[in-house]
Each structure stands twice: as C-alpha cells, then as structure tokens.
Amino acid sequence: MQMEDMIIISVDDHVSEPADMFDQHLPAELKDRAPKLKSVDGADYWVYEGIVLPNTGLNAVVGRPKEEYGMEPQGYAEMRPGNYDIKARIDDMSVNGILASICFPTVCTMDGSIFSRSPDRTLNLRIIQAYNDWQIDEWAGAFPGRIIPLAILPLWDAELAAEEVKRVAKKGCHAITFPDNPANKGFASIHDKFWEPLWKACNDNKVVINCHIGTGSEPRHPSDLSPMNAWITAMPISIANAAADWLHLEPLLRYPDMKVALSEGSIGWIPYLLERAEFTNEQHIWTNVDWKGKSPTEVFREHFLCCFIEDNFGLKNYQDVGEDIIMYECDYPHSDCLWPEAPERLWQGLKDLPENVINKITHENVMREYSFDPISILGRENCTVGALRAQAAHVDTSVKSTSGLKPGEGKGVVTSGHVTAMFASMMPKETP
Amino acid sequence: MQMEDMIIISVDDHVSEPADMFDQHLPAELKDRAPKLKSVDGADYWVYEGIVLPNTGLNAVVGRPKEEYGMEPQGYAEMRPGNYDIKARIDDMSVNGILASICFPTVCTMDGSIFSRSPDRTLNLRIIQAYNDWQIDEWAGAFPGRIIPLAILPLWDAELAAEEVKRVAKKGCHAITFPDNPANKGFASIHDKFWEPLWKACNDNKVVINCHIGTGSEPRHPSDLSPMNAWITAMPISIANAAADWLHLEPLLRYPDMKVALSEGSIGWIPYLLERAEFTNEQHIWTNVDWKGKSPTEVFREHFLCCFIEDNFGLKNYQDVGEDIIMYECDYPHSDCLWPEAPERLWQGLKDLPENVINKITHENVMREYSFDPISILGRENCTVGALRAQAAHVDTSVKSTSGLKPGEGKGVVTSGHVTAMFASMMPKETP
Numbered sequence: 100m101q102m103e104d105m106i107i108i109s110v111d112d113h114v115s116e117p118a119d120m121f122d123q124h125l126p127a128e129l130k131d132r133a134p135k136l137k138s139v140d141g142a143d144y145w146v147y148e149g150i151v152l153p154n155t156g157l158n159a160v161v162g163r164p165k166e167e168y169g170m171e172p173q174g175y176a177e178m179r180p181g182n183y184d185i186k187a188r189i190d191d192m193s194v195n196g197i198l199a200s201i202c203f204p205t206v207c208t209m210d211g212s213i214f215s216r217s218p219d220r221t222l223n224l225r226i227i228q229a230y231n232d233w234q235i236d237e238w239a240g241a242f243p244g245r246i247i248p249l250a251i252l253p254l255w256d257a258e259l260a261a262e263e264v265k266r267v268a269k270k271g272c273h274a275i276t277f278p279d280n281p282a283n284k285g286f287a288s289i290h291d292k293f294w295e296p297l298w299k300a301c302n303d304n305k306v307v308i309n310c311h312i313g314t315g316s317e318p319r320h321p322s323d324l325s326p327m328n329a330w331i332t333a334m335p336i337s338i339a340n341a342a343a344d345w346l347h348l349e350p351l352l353r354y355p356d357m358k359v360a361l362s363e364g365s366i367g368w369i370p371y372l373l374e375r376a377e378f379t380n381e382q383h384i385w386t387n388v389d390w391k392g393k394s395p396t397e398v399f400r401e402h403f404l405c406c407f408i409e410d411n412f413g414l415k416n417y418q419d420v421g422e423d424i425i426m427y428e429c430d431y432p433h434s435d436c437l438w439p440e441a442p443e444r445l446w447q448g449l450k451d452l453p454e455n456v457i458n459k460i461t462h463e464n465v466m467r468e469y470s471f472d473p474i475s476i477l478g479r480e481n482c483t484v485g486a487l488r489a490q491a492a493h494v495d496t497s498v499k500s501t502s503g504l505k506p507g508e509g510k511g512v513v514t515s516g517h518v519t520a521m522f523a524s525m526m527p528k529e530t531p
Numbered sequence: 532m533q534m535e536d537m538i539i540i541s542v543d544d545h546v547s548e549p550a551d552m553f554d555q556h557l558p559a560e561l562k563d564r565a566p567k568l569k570s571v572d573g574a575d576y577w578v579y580e581g582i583v584l585p586n587t588g589l590n591a592v593v594g595r596p597k598e599e600y601g602m603e604p605q606g607y608a609e610m611r612p613g614n615y616d617i618k619a620r621i622d623d624m625s626v627n628g629i630l631a632s633i634c635f636p637t638v639c640t641m642d643g644s645i646f647s648r649s650p651d652r653t654l655n656l657r658i659i660q661a662y663n664d665w666q667i668d669e670w671a672g673a674f675p676g677r678i679i680p681l682a683i684l685p686l687w688d689a690e691l692a693a694e695e696v697k698r699v700a701k702k703g704c705h706a707i708t709f710p711d712n713p714a715n716k717g718f719a720s721i722h723d724k725f726w727e728p729l730w731k732a733c734n735d736n737k738v739v740i741n742c743h744i745g746t747g748s749e750p751r752h753p754s755d756l757s758p759m760n761a762w763i764t765a766m767p768i769s770i771a772n773a774a775a776d777w778l779h780l781e782p783l784l785r786y787p788d789m790k791v792a793l794s795e796g797s798i799g800w801i802p803y804l805l806e807r808a809e810f811t812n813e814q815h816i817w818t819n820v821d822w823k824g825k826s827p828t829e830v831f832r833e834h835f836l837c838c839f840i841e842d843n844f845g846l847k848n849y850q851d852v853g854e855d856i857i858m859y860e861c862d863y864p865h866s867d868c869l870w871p872e873a874p875e876r877l878w879q880g881l882k883d884l885p886e887n888v889i890n891k892i893t894h895e896n897v898m899r900e901y902s903f904d905p906i907s908i909l910g911r912e913n914c915t916v917g918a919l920r921a922q923a924a925h926v927d928t929s930v931k932s933t934s935g936l937k938p939g940e941g942k943g944v945v946t947s948g949h950v951t952a953m954f955a956s957m958m959p960k961e962t963p
Binding site for chain 1: 723751753756760769775781797798800816819841943946
C-alpha cells in the first residue's frame with residue numbers, strides 16, 4: 100500500500116455558511132426572520148433575533164502563509180472560497196486527497212446552540228430544521244458521497260430533539276453536533292433524565308453524537324499573559340474532562356448503539372484516560388457506580404469514537420486506543436489543518452501499521468459508524484488520494500496573503516490577553 | 532532484580548499537621564496568632580486570622596475499607612495516626628516499602644496559599660517561616676533520610692519568596708509547593724515579570740517547584756448530576772492545561788536548573804502533549820514564540836518532572852515520556868493510595884523495564900533533582916522494600932472502619948453535587 104492508495108474521510112471540518120443558505124428551506128413568511136449575513140466595514144456578522152455572531156470565519160485561515168494564521172478572519176472576502184462554496188470546497192478536498200468530510204457549523208456556533216437561545220421557540224425550531232435541510236440537501240446533496248451531513252438540535256426540549264433526529268435520519272443524516280458539556284452552556288446535564296428521549300432516538304436511528312472541543316469543557320486561558328500557544332496546545336486534551344463525564348453516563352449501558360464522537364480531541368492520551376478510569380472505579384467503590392459487569396474500557400470502546408489531525412504517538416499505540424474507534428480529521432479551514440498536504444503527513448503516522456488497520460482508521464470506521472458509503476456511490480477507484488488529486492489538478496494551492504486584525508499589533512509574543520481583547524473588539528458597537 | 536530490591540521514593544504524599552506544630556518555631560508573642568486546631572462536635576478545623584479551614588483530613592482515608600473511602604474525614608480521630616504523627620508515618624512508609632516521601636501541607640492547603648491571603652503580611656511571613664522550620668526541623672528532621680522537606684512561600688512578594696527559598700535551601704530543603712496556576716488563585720500569572728526573583732532563586736539554589744493538581748487548573752465538576760468518579764478520573768490529566776502554560780514560560784530558557792514537578796499529574800498523556808506542543812509551535816508561528824533553537828520536547832525534558840501512582844501505559848512508553856523525568860508517588864493517605872501494597876502494584880508496571888530505568892524511576896531521578904541522598908545516610912542495604920518491610924513487621928495494616936459523612940446518604944450513585952454539598956456542610960456555622 101502506498102500513500103496514494105489511501106481512502107481518507109475526515110470527521111471534523113468546518114463550514115462558513117453561505118449568505119443564501121436559508122432561501123430554499125423556509126416558507127416566505129419566515130424568510131425575513133432567518134439569520135442574516137450583514138457586513139460592517141468589511142467584517143461579516145450573522146444576526147439572528149438580535150443575537151450577533153461576529154467572527155464568521157473563526158480561524159478560517161487555510162491557504163494563507165503561516166505568518167498570517169490567526170483567529171481573526173472577519174469577512175468572507177478574507178477566506179478561501181472553499182469555506183462557503185461547496186464546489187470550491189470539493190475541489191479543496193480533492194486536491195488534499197480527502198474523499199468525504201463532516202462540516203461543523205459556524206452560523207450557530209459549533210454545537211448549534213445559538214438557535215436554542217432565542218425566546219421564540221417555534222421560530223427556533225423552524226430555523227434549526229431549515230439549517231439541517233440546507234446541510235443535507237444542499238451542502239451534502241450537491242456532491243453525493245463527498246459530505247457526511249451534520250444536524251443541529253433544539254436543546255431546550257429533548258422530545259423535539261428526538262423528533263428532529265428521527266426526521267434527519269430518514270433523510271440519510273446520521274450525525275448531530277452536541278455540546279461536549281451542555282451543563283456548562285446553560286442546558287441540562289447529560290446525566291439529567293431530561294435527555295432520555297434523545298439518547299433513545301440516537302440509538303434507534305444510529306445517529307452519532309459529535310462533541311467538538313470548545314463546546315463546554317474547553318480550558319480557561321491560563322492567564323492574560325500566557326502565550327497563546329499554551330492554550331492552543333491544551334485545547335484538544337481538555338475534552339478529557341467531558342470524555343470522563345460521558346464515560347460515566349448510565350444510559351450507555353442501556354443503548355448499545357449510542358455513539359459519542361470526541362471531535363478534535365485527538366487520541367494519544369486516550370489509553371492513559373482509560374487506565375485512569377479503571378483505577379478510579381476500582382479504588383472508588385464508595386461512589387456506588389454500577390458498570391453492569393463491564394469495564395470502563397469496554398464501555399469506551401463500544402460507545403466512543405476518537406479522531407486526530409496528527410498524533411503519531413497515538414497511532415503507534417493504536418491497539419491501546421482501540422483500532423475500531425480511531426478516525427481521521429482534517430480540520431479544514433482552521434489553522435491546525437495541514438491542507439493541501441494532509442495525505443503526506445497522515446502517511447507518516449500510518450505507513451508502518453497493518454494495511455487493514457490503515458483502512459479502518461482512514462475510512463472504514465467512519466463508514467460503519469456514520470452509515471455512510473461513498474465507495475458504492477463513486478466507485479472505489481475514484482476514492483483514493485491518487486484519484487482525487489488527479490481530478491483536482493486545476494486547483495490553485497499557492498498561498499495567498501490576506502489582511503486581518505493583528506492581536507498584540509504583531510509585535511512580541513501573542514498572548515491569551517491579546518486574543519481575548521481582539522475577539523472583544525470584533526463585536527460591533529451597534530447591531531448590524 | 533526482584534520487587535523487594537526496589538528502593539522507592541514517593542514525591543507526593545500529604546500530612547495533616549499536628550496541633551502543636553508551631554510551638555517550637557514561633558516566639559512567645561506570636562504563638563497566640565499561629566493557626567489553631569479547634570474542634571466542634573468531633574470535626575477539627577484549622578483557624579488562622581479568621582480564615583477557617585475545614586476538612587483537615589481531605590481524603591485521608593488510608594487504612595479504611597474501600598467502601599468507606601470518601602473525601603470527608605473531618606477529625607483527626609477518624610484518621611490513621613500516620614497522617615499527623617511522624618513516627619507512625621515512618622512506620623506506615625516502611626510497611627509499604629517506601630524509603631522517603633515529600634509531604635504536601637493541609638493546614639494551608641496544598642499550595643501553601645492560605646498564609647498569603649491574610650492582610651497582616653508581617654505575621655504571614657513569620658507563620659510561613661515557622662511552617663517551613665517545622666517541615667524541615669521536625670517532620671523531616673526526626674528521621675533523617677526519610678522525608679524530603681517541602682517549603683511554602685509568601686506569594687504576595689516574589690523578593691520575599693526568593694529570600695525564603697534561599698533560607699530553606701541553606702537548611703537543606705530543595706522543594707517548594709506552588710500553585711499550578713497562581714493566576715487562577717488570585718496571584719500573579721507565572722508569565723508576569725513579578726516572579727523573576729523567585730525563578731532565579733529556585734534556579735540558583737536547585738529548588739524544585741512542585742505544582743500539585745487541584746491548585747489552579749483543576750477541572751470544574753462537569754455538572755451537579757455527574758457521578759463523582761467522572762471528576763476523579765479527569766483530575767490528574769487536568770494539569771495538562773497548566774503544564775502547557777509552564778512549558779511556554781520564557782524564563783525556562785534562561786534558567787537551566789529551574790525545575791517544575793507536576794505532582795499527581797501522572798505520565799501516560801505526556802508524550803501526546805509534547806507532540807501536540809511541537810505541532811502547535813510548528814503551525815502557529817504567527818504568535819511569535821521564540822524557543823531559542825530548542826524544541827518544546829527538549830524544554831520539557833530539561834525542566835519538568837512527572838510522577839505517577841499507577842500508570843502502566845505511561846511506563847510502557849517511558850522512552851516517549853523521558854526516563855530521566857519520571858518519578859513515583861504514593862499519595863498517602865488519600866484514596867488513590869495503594870498502601871500497604873504499593874510495591875506489589877508498582878512492580879507490575881516496572882518489572883519488564885531495564886534495571887537502570889527502574890532505578891531511575893523509583894529513586895535516582897528524585898535523588899538527583901531534589902539534592903537528597905538517603906542512601907548515604909541510611910546505607911543502601913537498609914533502603915530497599917525488603918529491608919524496610921522487615922523493620923516494620925509490628926505495624927498493624929488491617930483495615931479499620933471509621934464513621935464519616937455520607938454524601939448522597941450512601942444511597943445510589945454519589946454525584947459531584949452530593950460531594951459539593953457535603954463540603955459546604957462542613958463549614959461551621961460559627962467560627963470555631
């Protein structure tokens with residue numbers, strides 16, 4: 100097997116949704132109330148029911164020189180079209196050897212929660228359904244076999260959420276985005292019986308719960324003076340706190356097909372956490388946790404999915420992670436993305452593993468867990484890195500300089516305080 | 532090499548300080564203002580300048596049946612004498628095959644910070660010095676070669692802290708306890724120039740900065756309804772956030788002998804974090820971090836020390852952690868402690884490693900880094916697990932039942948909410 104033979108599916112990318120996304124998915128009387136993309140001095144904002152969402156391109160820096168990476172793209176004009184245009188996205192995937200992709204939302208934040216924060220819940224639900232129809236029919240529908248659609252949910256009512264899970268599953272969507280810790284975002288704890296209908300619906304319809312880092316259990320910035328790279332370093336592993344919480348979720352023992360994906364959490368620390376969970380539950384029997392005869396490691400391997408951008412230590416220890424729960428992610432268009440050289444970098448970590456394990460990690464685990472089969476649609480010979488790149492020879496991958504805010508004015512070490520202040524400065528003084 | 536041949540030094544244990552600890556270390560006119568151990572209905576409290584510290588035996592459950600573990604021992608009568616009596620402690624160490632131990636404080640919390648929170652700073656400094664004299668002269672002094680003394684510092688003034696480091700170093704103390712993230716505890720960020728005198732003093736006097744989990748970067752409880760074991764599982768790895776922050780500390784590049792120990796942080800996730808730090812600093816050059824030609828991994832291996840209670844995944848990957856930075860910890864008397872079978876459990880993880888690596892991990896790394904040589908004091912033949920246990924044949928290790936608060940009334944799964952409420956209930960209604 101060679102690098103060009105890999106079939107790569109990415110389970111964590113991002114979309115900056117296009118301005119016209121709601122046009123085809125809402126009746127005329129509701130279109131005026133859909134989120135609108137507005138512009139102030141070149142900065143774009145989504146506005147929904149008075150909620151202003153700046154930073155429409157959070158970290159969407161793919162295609163820039165590394166010196167111009169950052170977290171600040173404010174306007175679509177600063178971004179590569181692959182951020183918002185599906186045809187350009189498919190091109191950017193192909194030139195990067197990526198067959199298929201899960202795209203997390205931006206308009207409603209990564210966990211979709213913005214549309215659960217407005218008081219008009221009748222409207223919220225319609226917008227959520229319209230969002231999902233856009234993901235499924237337009238974003239994923241335009242190029243069959245290339246996008247795994249990802250739905251968002253009403254988080255104020257688990258019965259409604261369960262109904263939406265059933266609705267999107269009927270349309271072929273087997274993935275939802277969900278806060279890694281909803282209790283930290285103002286919603287019910289995952290351990291609240293409140294969520295029972297949702298867990299059952301996900302189990303019964305084989306819908307994977309995707310919990311992206313930064314949606315509840317993210318680390319605080321260590322201090323305003325801390326170099327920004329400290330926080331960036333710690334960001335993925337911080338989902339360990341949420342992972343431990345989900346691992347102790349009793350419904351997992353009742354719903355054999357309930358699956359939780361730790362999106363952008365990486366894998367190299369997983370074996371440590373599993374051993375720690377075993378140790379904890381062996382020592383701390385005073386807490387009366389009942390594992391129903393299973394071990395924490397068994398429960399994790401049966402119910403969790405993990406992914407990585409680059410994690411060669413984790414890959415070396417793939418047997419301790421679990422070869423059936425590891426998936427790949429590209430993180431396009433964020434600054435950890437290795438576009439357009441993802442296959443070259445991925446191959447370094449994979450090339451010494453058995454071929455059947457490489458296939459599991461690159462695509463077979465995803466296909467099984469997300470009920471998604473691009474190979475039957477496109478033909479295996481058209482799915483490999485080599486084939487996709489051959490189709491994308493026209494794509495210009497040269498780096499392009501763009502302007503942008505400079506936290507800390509570009510001088511000295513950029514700190515957490517600089518970036519926090521930059522984000523605060525992005526909020527417009529008046530509602531756009 | 533056999534289990535009995537190991538020489539084991541533990542770098543993380545705890546002491547519930549005895550009531551008379553300040554008697555010999557303060558002049559008569561200050562004795563009345565020293566922290567006092569007071570009792571209300573069998574619960575003991577340290578009281579200092581109006582600050583009440585309940586839970587004097589935080590998690591001090593060693594010797595109980597596991598069903599009675601918990602975080603609630605409130606009174607010294609509920610604890611094994613080894614918690615507060617040095618002779619009993621040495622016996623408990625010997626019967627557990629532990630040659631020497633670092634004991635974190637309880638009276639002033641694990642990072643010593645209580646004595647920096649009171650307004651009378653002249654008094655605070657005297658109390659801090661008296662505390663340190665007690666650790667060095669009494670607790671460690673009673674049995675030479677058995678206790679590595681650990682000093683606390685004034686955290687409001689880094690010049691004073693540096694002076695105290697120099698003072699205790701002259702007395703043979705080469706370890707301080709320090710918050711893993713002082714900014715989260717109301718003190719200056721580690722990146723603040725404020726601390727420069729302290730870093731220099733630690734470097735110049737070879738004094739190790741010991742950052743215990745739970746002293747700034749600990750995880751929030753995921754939710755009130757979360758099973759307590761979720762939080763316990765995630766507790767050690769949560770120091771990854773602080774580790775990433777310290778790793779990006781510029782003074783490390785100027786002070787070659789500055790050392791930071793991640794106490795109770797464990798080791799199995801370290802290789803992942805180092806790879807992540809490399810990746811972050813390769814991708815995020817826009818933040819202008821200057822590593823002066825070193826890599827994050829090199830800086831970590833030169834300046835950090837890690838320890839584990841049980842972490843066989845980490846030990847299997849000791850080369851990726853760094854065989855010169857791994858140490859062992861016992862965590863006596865807390866509920867993760869494997870007393871009195873620590874050697875049996877440790878040997879399972881070590882027995883397949885090369886003998887020179889076993890020696891580094893069990894004692895040589897500690898001896899070098901903490902300028903501590905018990906072997907020259909006691910003779911090598913008296914330092915092994917086998918020799919220590921032979922001296923401790925009289926020690927009664929049978930489990931003893933004790934009463935205690937029952938979070939959640941002992942029924943059903945104990946949650947974070949139960950434990951949080953229990954801690955709140957420990958605070959006396961009136962100042963003892």
